[in-house]
Amino acid sequence: MPTSPETGGQLLAAVLDTALDAVVVMRADGTVFGWNQICERLFGWTASEAIGQDLSELIIPERLRQAHKSGLERFLRAGEVGILGRQIETVALRRDGSEIPVELAVMLTGRFQEILFLGFIRDISARMEAATKIANLQAELVHMSRVSAMGAMASTLAHELNQPLAAVTNYLAACEMALDADPPALDRLRELIPAARQNTTRAAHIIRRLRNMTVRSKAARERVDVGEAIEEAAAVALIGPEGTQIRKTITHPPQLMVQFDRMQLQQVLINLIRNAVEAMDGCERKHLRISAYRSGDEVRIDVRDTGRGLSEEERETLFTPFSGTKEEGMGIGLSVSRMIVEAQHGRLWAAANEEGGACFCIAIPTASD
Ligand SMILES: Nc1ncnc2c1ncn2[C@@H]1O[C@H](COP(=O)(O)OP(=O)(O)OP(=O)(O)O)[C@@H](O)[C@H]1O
Ligand SMILES: [Mg+2]
Known part of the structure; x- marks a missing residue:
C-alpha cells in the first residue's frame, strides 16, 4: 500500500501503538526514532526519554554494543545484511540494569524520507524459564532412575566388592605368615604385596564406576x-x-x-x-x-x-x-x-x-x- 510520507508516519505510529511486541524504530545513525508502549513497559524508558537517544546504550548490554555498531556500519557501507530479516535470540538490557532473554527480528524500511530499522522484540524469559525448569526436572528424573538402578544392583555390587576385599585379607594373612617364618620369606612377600595391591585397585575401580554412575551432572x-x-x-x-x-x-x-x-x-x-x-x-x-x-x-x-x-x-x-x-x-x-x-x-x-x-x-x- 503506497503512502505519502505524512500518512506513512501516521501509519507507522498506529502500527507501533497496536503491536503486540515491543517495537523500536532506529535511524541509520543508531538513534531511537520510534518506541512503542510495550517498549516502555519492557525496558522502563518512556518514549519521550528514549527517542533521540543512542539505541545501543539504552537496550543493548555493553558487551554486545560493539557487535551492534559494526553490524550497522557494515550494512551502511557495504550492504551486508547481517541479522536483517532473520529472527535471533539474544539478551536485552533494561533500565534497572537487569538483562532479559529476547527474540529479535530486525526489518528495514526505505518508505520514509530516510532509511529506518524496525526492531521487533519479544520477551522470552517465561519460555526460557519453563524450558530450564523442564530440563532440570528431566535431569532430576534421569538421576533418580540411575540411582534407583544402582540401588537395585546394590547387593550384587556389594558382592562384587567383597571378592577383592576378601582376597586382600587372604594376602595379608599370607604376608604375616611369611614374616613369621624363620628366616622371614622375603621373596614370598614380594609376590604377595603386589597381589594384594592389585585387589585394592580392583575394589577402588568398582567404587569409582559406581560413583560415576550416580553423580549428578548436566547432559x-x-x-x-x-x-x-x-x-x-x-x-x-x-x-x-x-x-x-x-x-x-x-x-x-x-x-x-x-x-x-x-x-x-x-x-x-x-x-x-x-x-x-x-x-x-x-x-x-x-x-x-x-x-x-x-x-x-x-x-x-x-x-x-x-x-x-x-x-x-x-x-x-x-x-x-x-x-x-x-x-x-x-x-x-x-x-x-x-x-x-x-x-x-x-x-x-x-x-x-x-x-x-x-x-x-x-x-x-x-x-x-
Ligand atoms: N527385553 C525385554 N523383554 C521383555 N520385556 C521387556 C524387556 N524390556 C522391558 N520389558 C518390559 O517392559 C517393562 C518396562 O521396562 P522398564 O525398564 O521401563 O521398567 P522395569 O524394568 O519394570 O523397571 P525399572 O524402572 O527398574 O527399569 C518391563 O516391566 C517389562 O515388562
Ligand atoms: Mg528396566
Whole structure:
C-alpha cells in the first residue's frame, strides 16, 4: 500500500501503538526514532526519554554494543545484511540494569524520507524459564532412575566388592605368615604385596564406576566411543550371579564415535541390558547380543535377548512410565532411556528378535559430528 510520507508516519505510529511486541524504530545513525508502549513497559524508558537517544546504550548490554555498531556500519557501507530479516535470540538490557532473554527480528524500511530499522522484540524469559525448569526436572528424573538402578544392583555390587576385599585379607594373612617364618620369606612377600595391591585397585575401580554412575551432572555432548560405552555398561550390568550365566556377544567396529553424554549413554545401555537379563530369567537359552554399526548417517545399537519377548500390546505401553510388570523395579527404565536418547536427537524403539526374544534399537544421528 503506497503512502505519502505524512500518512506513512501516521501509519507507522498506529502500527507501533497496536503491536503486540515491543517495537523500536532506529535511524541509520543508531538513534531511537520510534518506541512503542510495550517498549516502555519492557525496558522502563518512556518514549519521550528514549527517542533521540543512542539505541545501543539504552537496550543493548555493553558487551554486545560493539557487535551492534559494526553490524550497522557494515550494512551502511557495504550492504551486508547481517541479522536483517532473520529472527535471533539474544539478551536485552533494561533500565534497572537487569538483562532479559529476547527474540529479535530486525526489518528495514526505505518508505520514509530516510532509511529506518524496525526492531521487533519479544520477551522470552517465561519460555526460557519453563524450558530450564523442564530440563532440570528431566535431569532430576534421569538421576533418580540411575540411582534407583544402582540401588537395585546394590547387593550384587556389594558382592562384587567383597571378592577383592576378601582376597586382600587372604594376602595379608599370607604376608604375616611369611614374616613369621624363620628366616622371614622375603621373596614370598614380594609376590604377595603386589597381589594384594592389585585387589585394592580392583575394589577402588568398582567404587569409582559406581560413583560415576550416580553423580549428578548436566547432559553434555562429548565424543563417545560407542564400543567402549557398551563394554563398560555390560561390565556393570552383568555383574552378579545372573550375569555370569549369560552368553554375551558384543560386536562393533573400532572407533565408532557419536556425540552424546557418555554417562547417559551408559545409563541407557545398562537399562536395556538389565531388562534383557531380567527377561531371560528362567529361560533355557540366555544369549545377549549387542551390535553397534553405522547405518546411513546414523549409528545403530541393537540390544537383543532370547528372553520371553514382547507382545504387540506390550510394545505400545513399554515406554510409558510406571507401566512395568515387575514387582521390583519402578517401571521407568525405558521411558527415561527414551527421554535421554530423544533429548540427544536420537530414537529408541522395541522390535522382535528373529531368534526369539526382544530387540531394543537405538539410533543416534552422526550428522552433527
Ligand atoms: N527385553 C525385554 N523383554 C521383555 N520385556 C521387556 C524387556 N524390556 C522391558 N520389558 C518390559 O517392559 C517393562 C518396562 O521396562 P522398564 O525398564 O521401563 O521398567 P522395569 O524394568 O519394570 O523397571 P525399572 O524402572 O527398574 O527399569 C518391563 O516391566 C517389562 O515388562
Ligand atoms: Mg528396566
